[in-house]
Amino acid sequence: xxxxxxxxxxxxxxxxxxxxxxxxxxxxxxxxxxxxxxxxxxxxxxxxxxxxxxxxxxxxxxxxxxxxxxxxxxxxxxxxxxxxxxxxxxxxxxxxxxxxxxxxxxxxxxxxxxxxxxxxxxxxxxxxxxxxxxxxxxxxxxxxxxxxxxxxxxxxxxxxxxxxxxxxxxxxxxxxxxxxxxxxxxxxxxxxxxxxxxxxxxxxxxxxxxxxxxxxxxxxxxxxxxxxxxxxxxxxxxxxxxxxxxxxxxxxxxxxxxxxxxxxxxxxxxxxxxxxxxxxxxxxxxxxxxxxxxxxxxxxxxxxxxxxxxxxxxxxxxxxxxxxxxxxxxxxxxxxxxxxxxxxxxxxxxxxxxxxxxxxxxxxxxxxxxxxxxxxxxxxxxxxxxxxxxxxxxxxxxxxxxxxxxxxxxxxxxxxxxxxxxxxxxxxxxxxxxxxxxxxxxxxxxxxxxxxxxxxxxxxxxxxxx
Amino acid sequence: xxxxxxxxxxxxxxxxxxxxxxxxxxxxxxxxxxxxxxxxxxxxxxxxxxxxxxxxxxxxxxxxxxxxxxxxxxxxxxx
Numbered sequence: 001x002x003x004x005x006x007x008x009x010x011x012x013x014x015x016x017x018x019x020x021x022x023x024x025x026x027x028x029x030x031x032x033x034x035x036x037x038x039x040x041x042x043x044x045x046x047x048x049x050x051x052x053x054x055x056x057x058x059x060x061x062x063x064x065x066x067x068x069x070x071x072x073x074x075x076x077x078x079x080x081x082x083x084x085x086x087x088x089x090x091x092x093x094x095x096x097x098x099x100x101x102x103x104x105x106x107x108x109x110x111x112x113x114x115x116x117x118x119x120x121x122x123x124x125x126x127x128x129x130x131x132x133x134x135x136x137x138x139x140x141x142x143x144x145x146x147x148x149x150x151x152x153x154x155x156x157x158x159x160x161x162x163x164x165x166x167x168x169x170x171x172x173x174x175x176x177x178x179x180x181x182x183x184x185x186x187x188x189x190x191x192x193x194x195x196x197x198x199x200x201x202x203x204x205x206x207x208x209x210x211x212x213x214x215x216x217x218x219x220x221x222x223x224x225x226x227x228x229x230x231x232x233x234x235x236x237x238x239x240x241x242x243x244x245x246x247x248x249x250x251x252x253x254x255x256x257x258x259x260x261x262x263x264x265x266x267x268x269x270x271x272x273x274x275x276x277x278x279x280x281x282x283x284x285x286x287x288x289x290x291x292x293x294x295x296x297x298x299x300x301x302x303x304x305x306x307x308x309x310x311x312x313x314x315x316x317x318x319x320x321x322x323x324x325x326x327x328x329x330x331x332x333x334x335x336x337x338x339x340x341x342x343x344x345x346x347x348x349x350x351x352x353x354x355x356x357x358x359x360x361x362x363x364x365x366x367x368x369x370x371x372x373x374x375x376x377x378x379x380x381x382x383x384x385x386x387x388x389x390x391x392x393x394x395x396x397x398x399x400x401x402x403x404x405x406x407x408x409x410x411x412x413x414x415x416x417x418x419x420x421x422x423x424x425x426x427x428x429x430x431x432x433x434x435x436x437x438x439x440x441x442x443x444x445x446x447x448x449x450x451x452x453x454x455x456x457x458x459x460x461x462x463x464x465x466x
Numbered sequence: 467x468x469x470x471x472x473x474x475x476x477x478x479x480x481x482x483x484x485x486x487x488x489x490x491x492x493x494x495x496x497x498x499x500x501x502x503x504x505x506x507x508x509x510x511x512x513x514x515x516x517x518x519x520x521x522x523x524x525x526x527x528x529x530x531x532x533x534x535x536x537x538x539x540x541x542x543x544x545x
Contacts, residue, residue, distance in 0.1 A: 105507060106505045106506070106507040106514060107507055107512065107514075107532065109507070109509050109511050109512055114511050114512070114534060116511075116512055116532055124532045125512060125532035125533070125534060126534075127511075127534050127536070128534075128536070129534070130497070130537065131536070
C-alpha cells in the first residue's frame with residue numbers, strides 16, 4: 001500500500017477512491033505528494049505519445065516534445081534517417097542542449113561548455129577536448145551521449161516512448177485498441193500511415209491538474225450538452241451554417257451500436273462502436289469550401305473498395321474519441337495530449353491530421369476547420385478551458401477537498417465480453433465507465449513496484465477496483 | 467597554403483566571420499592539421515571538418531571531425 005501525507009495525516013492512496021459509491025477524493029487532484037508519485041510511478045513507466053513522424057520529415061529535423069515534466073528532443077538522424085528521442089539535458093551540467101521548439105540542426109551544442117551531440121545523440125565534441133591543460137583528448141565520448149528513452153515506437157506514423165526498458169511492447173500496452181489507433185492513422189482513401197499533421201501545432205497552459213482534462217475527456221457526452229450548447233447552436237461544423245451546421249456528416253451510416261468502454265486493466269477507453277456489417281456507406285458532402293468534397297469523395301470511393309469485405313474497428317468511421325492511458329486522446333482528425341508541469345498546471349498540445357497527398361485547398365480547409373473548432377482561437381475548446389480552469393481552484397480549499405467527486409454515472413451496469421481479452425467493461429454510451437477505468441489503472445500504477453506487478457507483463461493481474 | 471584575406475578570424479568581428487564560414491573552405495588547426503569545412507551549424511562555436519592533412523596522426527586523413535573555434539588557427543583558402 002502506498003500512502004501520501006495530507007492535512008489530516010497519512011492516508012493510503014486506496015482510501016481516496018470509494019469503490020462502493022463511485023466517488024473519488026479531490027486530494028488526488030490537488031495533493032503535491034500524489035503528483036510527485038504520479039511523475040515517478042506513471043510518467044516514468046508508461047508509453048507516452050510524443051509526436052508524429054511528419055513533424056521531423058528530413059534528416060537533421062528535430063522538435064522538442066515532453067514526457068511528463070521533462071523535455072525530450074525528438075530528432076531524425078542525418079545518417080540512418082531513424083527517429084530517436086533523448087532527454088533534452090546535457091550530460092555535463094544538465095543545461096538544455098536544444099532551446100528551440102522545432103527546426104533542423106547539424107548538431108546540438110550545449111551553450112554552457114559546448115558539449116556537442118550529433119543527431120544520433122552521440123557526444124562528438126566538447127570545448128577544450130584536445131587542449132593539453134583541459135581534457136587533453138581523454139574525454140570518453142562513447143560513455144557520455146544524450147540519455148535515450150528506454151523504448152521507442154513508430155506506430156503507423158505516431159511516435160511513442162517510455163523511459164522504462166522493462167515496459168511491455170507498445171502493441172501489448174495498447175491491447176484491444178491497437179487496431180483503432182491504426183485506423184485513425186489512415187488517410188481518407190484507407191491507406192496506412194497516410195496522414196501528416198499541421199505544424200506548428202497548438203499548445204497552451206492551463207491552471208489545473210492534468211487529470212482534470214486527461215481523465216474526463218475520454219467520452220464524456222454529458223459535458224457537451226451544457227458546455228458546448230452555444231457553439232453547437234452557432235454551427236461551426238465543416239458545413240458552417242449549411243444543413244444546420246451538422247458536424248457529424250462524415251460519420252458512416254452503417255448499422256451499429258455504440259458503447260462507452262473502460263479497460264480497467266490497461267486504463268484506455270472511450271467510444272466503442274460495433275459495426276454490424278462490412279463496408280462503408282456512400283460519401284456525404286460535408287464541406288463548405290469549393291472542391292473539398294470532390295477530393296474527399298474520390299478518396300472515400302477508394303476506401304469503400306478496400307473496406308468492401310471488412311468490418312471497421314471500434315473507433316472506425318469517425319467514431320473515435322478514445323483515450324490511451326495516461327494522457328492521450330485520439331480522434332480520427334485530432335490528437336490531443338496533456339503534459340503535467342505542476343500539481344496545478346498542465347500543458348495541452350493538439351495535433352491535427354490531414355491526408356499527406358491532399359492538395360493545398362483541401363489542407364487549407366481542414367486547417368481552417370481545426371482552427372475554428374479547436375484551440376485558443378477556436379470556439380469549442382475555449383468552452384472546455386473555462387471548466388478546467390475553475391475546477392482546480394474550486395477544489396483545492398481545505399473545505400472543498402473534503403468532498404468527493406462523483407464518478408458514478410452508469411456505476412454497476414457495465415458488462416464484460418468473453419471475446420475481448422483483459423478487463424474491458426462495456427457500458428451505456430453516455431456513462432462514465434472510461435473515467436472509472438482510468439482510476440483502476442491509476443491505482444495499479446501508483447501501488448506497483450515495477451511492471452512485474454502490472455498487466456500485461458503480469459498476465460494474471462486484474463486491476464479493476466469497481 | 468597562405469592565409470585568407472577574405473576570412474579574417476582576428477579582431478572583434480572574427481567571431482561573426484567564423485559563424486558564417488561557408489562549406490568548402492580549407493582551415494588550418496592549431497595542431498597543424500588542414501581540413502575542409504563540410505558542415506557549419508552557424509552557432510559560432512563548432513565546424514564539421516573533413517581532415518585533409520594531419521602531420522601528427524596521418525590515420526585521421528579522410529575522417530570527419532567536429533572542431534571548436536579555439537582549435538582553429540586560420541582560414542587558408544578564399545573559397
